[in-house]
Amino acid sequence: MTDYQFSERAYAKTIFHAAKYPHLAVNGVLLSEKVPKGNTVQIVDAIPLFHQCLYLTPMAEVALTQVDAFADRENLVVAGYYVAPENYYDASVEKAPAVKIAEKLLECNKNACLVVIDNKLMSQNHKQAALKVFNSNGENARWTKANYTLSQAKLTLQTVSELLQRGAMREVVDFDNHLDNPENDWTNPHFNRDLKQLMAMY
Amino acid sequence: MTYNFKEMGWTDVRDQFRKWRENNERCSDDVIQLWEAVLETRVQKTGNERHLILEQVIIAAFDTSRLDIASKCIQLLSTEFPESLRVMKFEAMRLEAMQMYDEALELLDEIIAKDETNAAPRKRKIAILKAKGKRVEAIKDLCDYLKIFMSDQEAWHELCGLYLAEGEYSKAVFCMEEVLLHNPHSHLIHQRIAEIRYTMGGMENIEISRTYYSQALKLNSNNLRALYGLYLCCSYIANSRALGSKRKEAQKMAHWALETAALRTTKSSKINSNDKLISSLESTLASLDIKSN
Numbered sequence: 001m002t003d004y005q006f007s008e009r010a011y012a013k014t015i016f017h018a019a020k021y022p023h024l025a026v027n028g029v030l031l032s033e034k035v036p037k038g039n040t041v042q043i044v045d046a047i048p049l050f051h052q053c054l055y056l057t058p059m060a061e062v063a064l065t066q067v068d069a070f071a072d073r074e075n076l077v078v079a080g081y082y083v084a085p086e087n088y089y090d091a092s093v094e095k096a097p098a099v100k101i102a103e104k105l106l107e108c109n110k111n112a113c114l115v116v117i118d119n120k121l122m123s124q125n126h127k128q129a130a131l132k133v134f135n136s137n138g139e140n141a142r143w144t145k146a147n148y149t150l151s152q153a154k155l156t157l158q159t160v161s162e163l164l165q166r167g168a169m170r171e172v173v174d175f176d177n178h179l180d181n182p183e184n185d186w187t188n189p190h191f192n193r194d195l196k197q198l199m200a201m202y
Numbered sequence: 203m204t205y206n207f208k209e210m211g212w213t214d215v216r217d218q219f220r221k222w223r224e225n226n227e228r229c230s231d232d233v234i235q236l237w238e239a240v241l242e243t244r245v246q247k248t249g250n251e252r253h254l255i256l257e258q259v260i261i262a263a264f265d266t267s268r269l270d271i272a273s274k275c276i277q278l279l280s281t282e283f284p285e286s287l288r289v290m291k292f293e294a295m296r297l298e299a300m301q302m303y304d305e306a307l308e309l310l311d312e313i314i315a316k317d318e319t320n321a322a323p324r325k326r327k328i329a330i331l332k333a334k335g336k337r338v339e340a341i342k343d344l345c346d347y348l349k350i351f352m353s354d355q356e357a358w359h360e361l362c363g364l365y366l367a368e369g370e371y372s373k374a375v376f377c378m379e380e381v382l383l384h385n386p387h388s389h390l391i392h393q394r395i396a397e398i399r400y401t402m403g404g405m406e407n408i409e410i411s412r413t414y415y416s417q418a419l420k421l422n423s424n425n426l427r428a429l430y431g432l433y434l435c436c437s438y439i440a441n442s443r444a445l446g447s448k449r450k451e452a453q454k455m456a457h458w459a460l461e462t463a464a465l466r467t468t469k470s471s472k473i474n475s476n477d478k479l480i481s482s483l484e485s486t487l488a489s490l491d492i493k494s495n
Binding site: 073 | 398
C-alpha cells in the first residue's frame with residue numbers, strides 16, 4: 001500500500017484555501033514528485049482550484065488541463081485531489097463533492113490519493129493534521145484509508161496555526177480567483193517559501 | 203483588508219458599513235473589527251441607521267463566532283422593540299449558531315404562527331435542515347416554500363445549488379432559468395446555465411450551452427469563463443458527427459475563443475508562459491473528459 005508524505009507547502013496551501021472560504025466547499029489538486037520514494041509518494045505542492053460550483057465540469061476541465069501542463073513543466077505530476085465539504089459534519093468520501101475528479105485522476109496515476117479535509121479539526125490551533133487521506137487499489141475504484149505523514153509535523157502545525165491567526169489565508173489564490181481576474185496567480189509563488197520566511201512575512 | 207483604526211473616525215466607519223449594506227457585501231471579519239474598535243461606543247450617534255447597523259453587526263458576529271457581541275446587540279434591539287418578530291428571528295439565529303436546533307425550530311414556528319406571510323423564518327427552517335445535512339428534506343421544504351413565494355430569487359438560487367449537490371442537473375437548470383427571468387441581462391446567470399448544460403452533456407445540451415455562453419459574452423465580453431466555455435462547446439461540436447458546415451463554423455469559433463482567452467490572460471497574468479498552458483488545452487482536450495455520470 002502506498003503511503004503519502006505531505007510537505008509543509010502542500011499542507012499550508014490546502015488548509016489556507018479551506019480557511020479562506022469557511023462557508024463554502026473548496027477543492028484542489030495535489031502535485032507530487034514524478035517518482036515515489038520507495039513506497040511513499042511525496043506530495044510537494046497543492047493547487048487550489050474552486051470554491052463555487054464544484055459540481056460543474058467545464059471550468060474543471062480547463063483548470064485540470066492547465067495544471068497538468070504546469071506540473072509537467074515543473075517536473076511534477078498530479079497525484080491527488082483534495083476537497084473540503086461544505087457541511088461541518090461531513091468528513092466521509094460519500095459526502096465529499098466532485099469525487100469523480102479523483103476517480104479520473106486515478107486513471108492517469110494509479111497512486112493518486114483523495115484527501116478530505118476534516119472540518120472538525122480545522123481550528124486556529126492545530127493539534128493534528130486536519131486531513132483524511134484515501135487511496136484506491138484501482139480494482140473496483142473504492143476508496144480505502146491510507147497512511148500519511150506530515151513533514152516536520154510539529155513545526156508545520158504550529159506555523160500554520162499561527163499564520164491562520166494572522167490572516168495569511170486571505171492571500172491564497174485559487175483558479176476561480178484567476179478566472180475572475182487573470183492577474184491572480186494560481187501557482188501561489190509567494191507561499192513557496194519555507195516556514196520561517198512565511199512567518200516573517202505576516 | 204486591515205483597517206487603520208486610528209485614522210478612521212466613527213463617521214467613516216458608519217459610511218463604510220452603509221456601503222457594504224448597499225452592495226450586499228458580507229465582510230464579517232472587518233465589520234467586527236471596526237465595530238469593536240470604533241463604532242460600538244458611538245452607535246447612539248448614528249440616529250436611525252442604528253438599527254440597521256446593529257442587524258449588520260449581529261450577522262457578522264454569527265459569522266465570526268462572536269456570540270457575545272451578537273447577544274449584546276440582540277438585547278439592545280429587543281429592549282427597544284419588545285415582541286418584534288424581526289428581533290425574534292435573530293434570537294432564533296442565535297440558537298441556531300449555538301446548534302440548539304430544536305429550540306430554534308420552536309421559536310421559528312412561533313414566528314410563522316404569528317405571521318403566515320413572513321418569508322424569513324420559513325427560510326431559516328430550511329437553513330437549519332441544510333446545516334443538519336438533511337439535503338433531501340431541505341429540497342422538499344424549499345419546493346413547498348417556492349409554491350407559495352414564487353418570486354423569491356434567492357430561494358430559486360439556493361434550490362439550484364441543492365439540486366446540483368444531489369446531481370439533479372435538469373431540475374437545477376430549471377431553477378436557474380427562474381432566476382434568469384428576474385435578471386435577463388445578467389451575464390453570470392447565462393454563464394451558470396451554460397455550465398450546467400455542458401455538465402449534462404449530449405449534443406443538444408452542448409448546443410444550448412454554446413448559445414448561453416455566447417449570450418454571456420455578448421453581455422460582458424470580459425467574461426473569461428464564457429470564453430473558455432465557448433471554446434469547450436465549439437471543440438466538442440467540431441469533433442462530433444455533425445454536418446460539415448456546422449463543424450467548420452464551430453472550429454473557427456473555437457479557435458477565436460481560445461485565442462481571445464489566451465490574449466486576455468497573458469496580458470495580465472503573472473504566470474510564466476501562461477499561453478503555453480492555455481494552448482495545452484488544444485492538445486489534451488480530447489483525452490481529459492469528465493462527464494456527470
